[in-house]
Amino acid sequence: MTTQKDNAPKDAVRDKRMAIIDAALAVISETGILNATVEDIARRAGVAKGTVYLYFKTKEEILVEMVVEKSGETLAAVHKAASGVSGIWEKLRAAMRIHFANIIEHMPNVLIDEGMLHLTAAHKKKLLNAKFAHVKFYEEIIAEHFAKSGREPPFSPLASALALIGGLIGYVFQRHHFKDAAVGPDEYLRTYEAIVQAALIGGETKSEKSKRK
Amino acid sequence: MTTQKDNAPKDAVRDKRMAIIDAALAVISETGILNATVEDIARRAGVAKGTVYLYFKTKEEILVEMVVEKSGETLAAVHKAASGVSGIWEKLRAAMRIHFANIIEHMPNVLIDEGMLHLTAAHKKKLLNAKFAHVKFYEEIIAEHFAKSGREPPFSPLASALALIGGLIGYVFQRHHFKDAAVGPDEYLRTYEAIVQAALIGGETKSEKSKRK
Amino acid sequence: MTTQKDNAPKDAVRDKRMAIIDAALAVISETGILNATVEDIARRAGVAKGTVYLYFKTKEEILVEMVVEKSGETLAAVHKAASGVSGIWEKLRAAMRIHFANIIEHMPNVLIDEGMLHLTAAHKKKLLNAKFAHVKFYEEIIAEHFAKSGREPPFSPLASALALIGGLIGYVFQRHHFKDAAVGPDEYLRTYEAIVQAALIGGETKSEKSKRK
Amino acid sequence: MTTQKDNAPKDAVRDKRMAIIDAALAVISETGILNATVEDIARRAGVAKGTVYLYFKTKEEILVEMVVEKSGETLAAVHKAASGVSGIWEKLRAAMRIHFANIIEHMPNVLIDEGMLHLTAAHKKKLLNAKFAHVKFYEEIIAEHFAKSGREPPFSPLASALALIGGLIGYVFQRHHFKDAAVGPDEYLRTYEAIVQAALIGGETKSEKSKRK
DNA sequence: GATGAATGAGAGTTCATTCAT
DNA sequence: TATGAATGAACTCTCATTCAT
Numbered sequence: 024m025t026t027q028k029d030n031a032p033k034d035a036v037r038d039k040r041m042a043i044i045d046a047a048l049a050v051i052s053e054t055g056i057l058n059a060t061v062e063d064i065a066r067r068a069g070v071a072k073g074t075v076y077l078y079f080k081t082k083e084e085i086l087v088e089m090v091v092e093k094s095g096e097t098l099a100a101v102h103k104a105a106s107g108v109s110g111i112w113e114k115l116r117a118a119m120r121i122h123f124a125n126i127i128e129h130m131p132n133v134l135i136d137e138g139m140l141h142l143t144a145a146h147k148k149k150l151l152n153a154k155f156a157h158v159k160f161y162e163e164i165i166a167e168h169f170a171k172s173g174r175e176p177p178f179s180p181l182a183s184a185l186a187l188i189g190g191l192i193g194y195v196f197q198r199h200h201f202k203d204a205a206v207g208p209d210e211y212l213r214t215y216e217a218i219v220q221a222a223l224i225g226g227e228t229k230s231e232k233s234k235r236k
Numbered sequence: 237m238t239t240q241k242d243n244a245p246k247d248a249v250r251d252k253r254m255a256i257i258d259a260a261l262a263v264i265s266e267t268g269i270l271n272a273t274v275e276d277i278a279r280r281a282g283v284a285k286g287t288v289y290l291y292f293k294t295k296e297e298i299l300v301e302m303v304v305e306k307s308g309e310t311l312a313a314v315h316k317a318a319s320g321v322s323g324i325w326e327k328l329r330a331a332m333r334i335h336f337a338n339i340i341e342h343m344p345n346v347l348i349d350e351g352m353l354h355l356t357a358a359h360k361k362k363l364l365n366a367k368f369a370h371v372k373f374y375e376e377i378i379a380e381h382f383a384k385s386g387r388e389p390p391f392s393p394l395a396s397a398l399a400l401i402g403g404l405i406g407y408v409f410q411r412h413h414f415k416d417a418a419v420g421p422d423e424y425l426r427t428y429e430a431i432v433q434a435a436l437i438g439g440e441t442k443s444e445k446s447k448r449k
Numbered sequence: 450m451t452t453q454k455d456n457a458p459k460d461a462v463r464d465k466r467m468a469i470i471d472a473a474l475a476v477i478s479e480t481g482i483l484n485a486t487v488e489d490i491a492r493r494a495g496v497a498k499g500t501v502y503l504y505f506k507t508k509e510e511i512l513v514e515m516v517v518e519k520s521g522e523t524l525a526a527v528h529k530a531a532s533g534v535s536g537i538w539e540k541l542r543a544a545m546r547i548h549f550a551n552i553i554e555h556m557p558n559v560l561i562d563e564g565m566l567h568l569t570a571a572h573k574k575k576l577l578n579a580k581f582a583h584v585k586f587y588e589e590i591i592a593e594h595f596a597k598s599g600r601e602p603p604f605s606p607l608a609s610a611l612a613l614i615g616g617l618i619g620y621v622f623q624r625h626h627f628k629d630a631a632v633g634p635d636e637y638l639r640t641y642e643a644i645v646q647a648a649l650i651g652g653e654t655k656s657e658k659s660k661r662k
Numbered sequence: 663m664t665t666q667k668d669n670a671p672k673d674a675v676r677d678k679r680m681a682i683i684d685a686a687l688a689v690i691s692e693t694g695i696l697n698a699t700v701e702d703i704a705r706r707a708g709v710a711k712g713t714v715y716l717y718f719k720t721k722e723e724i725l726v727e728m729v730v731e732k733s734g735e736t737l738a739a740v741h742k743a744a745s746g747v748s749g750i751w752e753k754l755r756a757a758m759r760i761h762f763a764n765i766i767e768h769m770p771n772v773l774i775d776e777g778m779l780h781l782t783a784a785h786k787k788k789l790l791n792a793k794f795a796h797v798k799f800y801e802e803i804i805a806e807h808f809a810k811s812g813r814e815p816p817f818s819p820l821a822s823a824l825a826l827i828g829g830l831i832g833y834v835f836q837r838h839h840f841k842d843a844a845v846g847p848d849e850y851l852r853t854y855e856a857i858v859q860a861a862l863i864g865g866e867t868k869s870e871k872s873k874r875k
Numbered sequence: 876g877a878t879g880a881a882t883g884a885g886a887g888t889t890c891a892t893t894c895a896t
Numbered sequence: 897t898a899t900g901a902a903t904g905a906a907c908t909c910t911c912a913t914t915c916a917t
Contacts, residue, residue, distance in 0.1 A: 035901095039901095052351075054354065055349075055351055055352040055353055055354055056270070056352050057269070057270065057352055057353055057354065058353075058354050060885085060886065060887085061886080061887060061888085062886085062887090070902075070903090071902065071903045071904055072887090072888090072903085072904065073888085073889080073890080073902070073903055073904060073905095074901080074902055074903070074904095076887090076888065076889080077901070077902075081887080081888085082886095082887065082888090130351070133409065134349055134351065134352055136347055136408075136409060137412050138268055138343075138347070138411075138412075139268040139269050139270055139347055140268060140270055141267070141268055141270065141271050147412075151412050151413065154410070154413070155413055158410070158413060177430060178423075178426070178427040178430055178431075179419065179423065179427065181418075181419050182419045182423050182424055182426075182427035183427055183431075185406075185407070185410050185413065185414075185419065185424060185427075186403055186406070186424060186427050186428045186431055188406065188410065189402070189403045189404075189405075189406020189407050189409070189410060189424075189428075190399055190402045190403040190406055191402075191406070192402075192406050192409055193398075193399070193401065193402020193403055193404070193405050193406040194398070194402050195349075196346065196349055196402070196405055197367070197371070197398050197401065197402060198351075199350055199351075199360075199364050200364065200367070200368055200371060200398065201398075205394075206392060206394050206395045206398065210391075210392065210395045211395055211398060211399060211402075213391065213395075214391040214392065214395035214396055214398075214399050215399045215402075217390060217391055217435065218391075218396075218399055218431060218432070218435035218436070219431070219435075220435075221434050221435040222430065222431035222432075222434040222435050223431070273910085273911060273912080274911075274912060274913085275911075275912090278879095283877080283878090284877060284878045284879055285878080285879060285912095285913090286877065286878050286879060286913090286914080286915085287876080287877055287878070287879095289912090289913070289914080290876070290877075294912080294913085295911095295912060295913090480780070481777055481778040481779055481780055482696070482778050483695070483696065483778055483779055483780065484780050486889085486890060486891080487890075487891060487892085488890075488891090488900095491900095496898080496899090497898060497899045497900055498891090498892090498899080498900060499892090499893080499894080499898070499899050499900060500897080500898055500899070500900095502891090502892070502893080503897070503898075507891080507892085508890095508891060508892090556777075559835065560775055560777070560778055562773055562834075562835060563838055564691075564694055564769070564773065564837075564838075565694040565695050565696055565773055566694055566696055566697075567693065567694055567696065567697045573838075577838050577839065580836070580839070581839055584836070584839060603856060604849075604852065604853040604856055604857075605845060605849065605853065607844075607845050608845045608849045608850055608852075608853035609853055609857075611832075611833070611836050611839065611840075611845065611850060611853075612829055612832070612850060612853050612854045612857055614832065614836065615828070615829045615830075615831075615832020615833050615835070615836060615850075615854075616825055616828045616829040616832055617828075617832070618828075618832050618835055619824075619825070619827065619828020619829055619830070619831050619832040620824070620828055621775075622772065622775060622828070622831055623793070623797070623824050623827065623828060624777075625776050625777075625786075625790050626790065626793070626794055626797060626824065627824075631820075632818065632820050632821045632824065636817075636818065636821050637821055637824060637825060637828075639817070639821075640817040640818065640821035640822055640824075640825050641825045641828075643816060643817055643861065644817075644822075644825055644857065644858070644861035644862070645857070645861075646861075647860050647861040648856065648857035648858075648859075648860035648861050649857070674880095678880095699906085699907065699908085700907085700908065700909080701907090701908090709881075709882090710881065710882045710883060711882085711883065711884095711908095711909085712881070712882055712883065712884095712909085712910080712911080713880080713881055713882070715908095715909065715910080716880070716881075720908080720909080721907095721908065721909090877917100878915100878916100878917080879915100879916105879917100880914105880915095880916095880917105881913105881914085881915090881916100882911105882912100882913085882914080882915105883911100883912105883913100884910105884911100884912100885909105885910090885911100886908105886909085886910075886911100887907105887908095887909090887910100888906105888907085888908085888909105889905105889906090889907075889908100890903105890904100890905100890906095890907100891903100891904105891905100892902105892903085892904100893901105893902085893903080894899100894900100894901095894902090894903105895899100895900105895901095895902105896898100896899080896900100896901105
């Protein structure tokens with residue numbers, strides 16, 4: 024049994040860690056990775072510059088931990104959303120919706136590319152593992168779907184999962200076009216859902232049909 | 237009429253400009269945007285550091301002009317590929333293939349995001365216009381396709397075009413996963429083609445059918 | 450009369466003070482003055498960083514007090530060694546041996562130079578006084594020796610004392626050469642003893658002669 | 663044949679390099695190694711902070727190169743002085759005088775200890791080699807002296823050389839005592855010369871005797 | 876036009892010192 | 897008395913940009 028006294032300091036540490044990570048996300052969103060300074064992040068988090076280094080060894084570590092943390096949150100949310108519904112397509116759609124919302128909210132996560140930074144091998148691995156967990160999630164669902172349908176899988180579940188995520192994060196790099204065009208993220212998502220459905224599922228599912236009645 | 241005397245220096249200027257842009261692309265590919273220095277770019281281009289500033293006002297301008305230039309090259313190649321074949325789907329597929337090859341070759345182009353840098357308004361606009369030209373290309377083809385098929389367009393051509401490109405560039409951000417997984421860019425492209433075909437075209441086209449025979 | 454109750458806390462204070470000083474000496478020996486941090490010293494002493502500041506006002510004070518303390522210990526040991534034997538040269542030699550052993554043991558003491566640090570006037574004075582006590586010790590012995598010998602003193606006792614100590618501490622700055630060369634501290638000391646003896650005493654003393662028989 | 667045009671840039675480089683080294687020496691003399699900043703050194707040398715890094719990769723390299731350079735100068739001066747006179751003791755004395763003058767002039771050189779800093783292996787080796795060249799110079803002279811005198815060498819030439827230098831640089835660490843005491847560096851040197859002469863040479867040389875007449 | 880030495884603002888990081896607990 | 901999280905001044909080093917040659 025852990026007393027409150029035991030947890031309090033641990034929670035305080037986690038809180039401040041998360042505050043710094045959130046600050047980093049916010050600062051990067053506003054100024055871009057190239058211009059985000061540790062001082063900015065500290066100020067945003069409401070701590071001194073030196074304090075940041077009590078929680079993260081380097082600026083690089085802040086970025087990596089930010090991606091890992093937020094990717095984890097996203098994956099958890101996606102999992103939860105998918106397990107709340109039944110049916111392959113319903114699961115996929117629920118996952119995609121939450122996933123897309125998270126991608127938009129944590130945009131810098133997507134923009135931080137392993138090749139842009141000069142990460143240590145360990146950090147690079149950590150980053151890729153965090154991202155790959157998302158791929159595996161979709162891969163499993165798609166594989167299950169292909170298995171259930173009697174027909175020959177039209178393409179590999181892994182490639183499908185990668186393409187699916189690719190389409191979701193591709194939005195981020197085109198987001199500025201949406202201001203001019205009369206196409207918002209909602210329409211993008213709806214379109215993309217339809218594309219995926221048509222490609223992977225092939226027409227309406229039974230539950231979709233019954234809903235329409 | 238322009239004499240040779242007039243053109244020669246202009247060409248020399250354009251050559252050096254392009255040499256610097258190509259050097260920038262190469263350096264960024266290797267070291268990442270964060271670590272690419274003007275000195276690296278100059279050395280790679282075979283000119284002195286100061287010379288770079290005779291052709292570009294700032295480092296930012298190098299990046300912007302690089303994207304504009306390379307995007308233009310890509311669009312020209314895509315256009316050419318599409319006009320070489322007949323049939324909507326054939327055009328789309330030819331375009332996607334060339335586009336995808338260019339995306340991989342000019343990866344930094346994709347990675348340079350308007351939100352990452354701190355661009356001036358003019359530069360940002362220039363960048364977005366260059367990128368949007370691609371979107372419009374696909375939008376037109378898709379719109380034409382929807383118009384030809386008698387049925388109601390399932391989703392807006394613009395959103396479709398954005399999603400289509402999104403899926404293509406999404407590959408770049410997942411490229412590191414492909415080393416571990418047994419999925420190469422070719423399989424990604426094939427899968428993605430199939431997804432797009434299924435979604436936008438709806439099953440095999442006539443030409444596809446005839447090919448199979 | 451002081452009760453045990455009074456002394457106990459005082460002793461505890463002195464113990465912790467000495468623990469910190471010893472920790473400082475150990476840390477500096479290992480990492481060098483430039484890299485020795487208060488945190489290192491505290492950890493080595495087994496106390497918290499803040500605790501160090503209950504016993505010393507600044508890091509500078511730790512260093513100064515360390516030198517004063519260790520110099521005092523050395524001087525006491527030297528005194529004791531010298532008073533344990535009779536004869537001028539015997540005293541000198543006994544003193545030099547103990548002194549040299551202490552110099553090697555407390556190397557940072559020697560390396561901490563008044564000009565390297567940016568000491569307050571008070572600290573500088575304290576440091577110099579501690580060091581000068583050593584000089585005076587040798588000066589007195591040498592002066593006594595010169596007085597006893599009928600002959601004119603060949604050089605001032607003070608200069609002699611300074612040169613004598615100079616030769617001893619000079620070892621510290623050349624200690625790295627001894628690894629390569631086949632000369633250890635013992636041979637250095639033996640050589641230096643002989644030099645001093647030849648110069649100040651002038652040939653063997655009577656007790657040396659009798660020992661040889 | 664090298665034209666003036668060829669040498670000019672090389673000389674300019676060397677001049678600036680030396681200006682920075684001299685500035686480093688001056689700044690360290692005044693503020694101590696611990697407080698000497700690169701900015702101070704740059705200002706003193708009359709260049710911008712960044713310029714220093716065009717000539718030296720790190721601050722550590724400035725220090726190492728400073729020692730190497732000044733040690734080399736000293737050794738050259740010592741060599742020249744020794745070769746200007748004949749007779750072992752005359753050579754030794756001339757060398758010691760110049761050496762001592764250089765030690766006082768380049769005091770920080772002596773104070774920079776391999777154990778205080780956290781040098782890379784390569785830098786440490788470079789530093790030690792530079793210093794050891796001095797030792798070897800004296801070792802050779804002393805060995806020659808021992809060889810010429812028929813008698814058994816009383817102590818190893820190497821240990822003797824180390825002790826000799828030890829006594830010279832020992833002055834630096836006691837220099838502050840000389841302000842209070844009525845002993846200046848000149849008297850220290852004279853005393854030390856006499857000590858060395860008595861120990862290594864054994865009484866007056868013939869040239870000394872003749873001088874006295 | 877071309878060069879590259881020089882600049883200096885600004886970045887990441889460290890660490891002596893403080894102070895609420 | 898003892899703690900160690902927090903602070904922020906100060907450090908080393910980088911690099912986009914300039915300009916005399």
